Amino acid sequence: MNRSIPFFGVAFFAAVLVFSCGANTNQIRRMQMIEEGVDSPTTIDELTDAIGKFQKRAEDLVNTDIRLGIWYKILGTRYLDNKMYGKALDNFRTAIEYYPTNQNLFYYVGVCAGxxxxxxxxxxxxxxxxxxxxxxxxxxxxxxxxxxLEPRYERALYGLSVLYIFELDRPADAIPHLELIQTIEKRNFDAMFLLARAYFSTGQGDRSIELYDKIINESKDKDRRSQAEENKAYVLQNLYAPD
Structure with a gap:
């Protein structure tokens, strides 16, 4: 997927300039403290005055951090859309510094790292x-x-299962995640195919056949049914093959 980039005009490019110059939020805060002339307030009057001066500043800084986090996430997704996974990974990593409890960012990191x-x-x-x-x-x-962060997050459950089955050769570890997907979305046929494969790989051929039968009976997609029939035949051939 390669879409145009409807970014935020001058504001966005100003942000990019800040990134390229190496500026960070701490530097901005330091400059603002010097600018206001309240670098190290100590007395009650100085502290009260500093609070008044910085109340609006604090709101501005929070809003700036919010925007920066969002922009890093958007930039990461643009790189991901263009299959520039290293660049995308760098930006998602930075976005997590702003949003460390955002499950979507961790999912994207998993995709890019894979x-x-x-x-x-x-x-x-x-x-x-x-x-x-x-x-x-x-x-x-x-x-x-x-x-x-989100125990019923289907995309992450599925992505992790793909990793376990195809890349790490740990199909048994994928099974509980794929079984959970079945409780969330009973007609997730892609997850069914993965689970059937994991069952077969772990010596549970009968359960694998049950899932392929379910796909054959419930899916409206002709190609998907055909693939399930081929997979079922393969399992049957190997399940009952003589030693």
Whole structure:
């Protein structure tokens, strides 16, 4: 998905300029304190005067932080839309500094880290692709944090399950998350396919077949039903194959 960027005009580009110059909120606060002439109030009168002067300033700073956090998130999603996962990851990481309890940001970190892991090569030919392992660990921890913040967060449950099944070869760890999705959205066929695969991979072929039958009977999508039939046939062939 590649959409145009309806940003905030001059205000946004001013923010970008601030980012590029390395300014931060602490520096802005320090400049404002000097500007108001109340750097270190000590007496009651000085403190009272400082409170009066900074009440509006404090509101402005909070609003500035809110905007900065939102802009970092928007910038991250734009990079993500354009498959620039490293850039997106950097911006989501910064956005989390402003919104550390936003489950969506952690989900996006998980997505970006997963892609960066797949793009990591052993450039030094050490035989140990450490960057890949670190990115996968980051993806897992980010998805888990998103789920901790919102236990019924389907996208994070699904993303973590994909990671466990296809990248980390830990299908058993995916099963409880996929089973939870089934209680949230009973007709989530994509999650059913994953769960059926996880069941088969962990020696639960009968449960895998039950799920494929459910997809075949309930899905209105012809291609999806066909895929479920093929998968079911494969499971049956391997489930009852002679040793």
């Amino acid at each position: 892609y960066m892991a797949k793009a990591s090569l052993d450039y030094e030919a050490t035989g140990k692709p450490l960057d890949r392992e670190r990115y996968y660990a980051l993806a897992e921890s980010a998805y888990l944090r998103a789920i901790e």
